[in-house]
Amino acid sequence: MAEVKVSKEYKTISEIAGPLIFVEKTEPVAYDELVSVKLSDGSMKRGKVLDSSDKVIVVQVFEGTTGIDRSASVRFLGETMKMPVSKDMLGRILSGAGDPIDGGPPINPEQRLDITGAAINPWARDSPHDFIQTGISTIDGMNTLVRGQKLPIFSGSGLPHNDLALQIARQAKVRGKEEEFAVVFVAMGITNEEKQTFMKEFERTGALKNAVVFLNLADDPATERIVTPRLGLTTAEYMASSWVCRFSSS
């Protein structure tokens, strides 16, 4: 990291629109830079810079802009959003913002990784060919999934896609090789009822011990929903690179 930037507090919010605040620019800030907003009642909110090209900086506030007024102050933190990751994350259930919601202790980070991830060098990509057995005939037999593939499920509302996802998360394995397999399950915009089902199912079936679960609820702010899959993928990348051999995000 470069030298620590002594950040100034700006009280130059000029406009608030939905999840965004507009801050009049005073000195250069970077795209994607983290922002903390101090409200007039002393509480804090976090956000990130969406646009810094103009005179006015657009900041996306993760927790929603309720309560923010012109007297709120904005501080630019000089780094992009990082995700604390650790091997101890297996078996944990986290919120869409990455905080534990299973009543367990906070995650003790081994590393803090950038949530946008590093692009894979196209030349270094290897073609996927290891069979993953999901235990579902229509997938294994007719539309085989391989390690490293991205295979979406196109569903419709009311169809049991979440049951299928849970079943795949539970059953998926690579045969013949003693490789570790971890599942990162990312749910976005789910109802409270679905959240209860997911938590119960993961615990009931024992699938939770090899899984990290992120649950972003329908009443969580939209801006958090944009971050949630990136947190999940960052966790997966950490696991794939450090010791567990793969992950399947359902």
Place this chain on the structure above:
Amino acid sequence: MTDMTNYCEALRQVGAAREEVPGRRGYPGYMYTDLAQLYERAGRIKDKKGSITQIPILSMPGDDITHPIPDLSGYITEGQIVMSRDLHRAGIYPPVNVSSSLSRLMGGGTGEGRTRADHKGVSDQLYAAYAEGKDLRGLVAIVGKESLSEKDRKLLDFADLFEDRIVRQGEDEDRSIEDTLSIAWDILGTLDMDQITRIDRKYIEQYLKKKA
């Protein structure tokens, strides 16, 4: 990741708040880029053991596969598993619509040493016979089952068998690939020999005889 549709709605919401020029159906024009930034994080890297496999789930608004979300996703991902409302209504779980599903990387992951040597042929044969059987359903609705030839009637029954035995399975049923293939040989056994055209002779002798 479930549900990508909710994710895209969030993108649209933020885009609208920024007063961006909207794209198709109000989704931001950069949604393709944004989705690719997520999906392309899957993959294998040479000389590294770990890999990332992604199964993003999205619900198609109005079951419309041309909607921007499934449309753009389909360009990036390597195939898709499509769920069918008709099968769901018929009480079949998991309601996977095999005819419109596709895994683009299937070829590299199947066959000898990966699954089983007969896998490719068997799955081609199942596809073909199921498709013919499904076509005949339309015909039967008009002319009735009686006017079908013996062979066509077998294909018609095969489509029902396929949905009942291959597609349908329990929520806690974990089938190995051998289980799947042996069910497949079982139902292929109901067809005439000259209707099985896509499987190598030697596999037919090896596997079909046992069932007969």
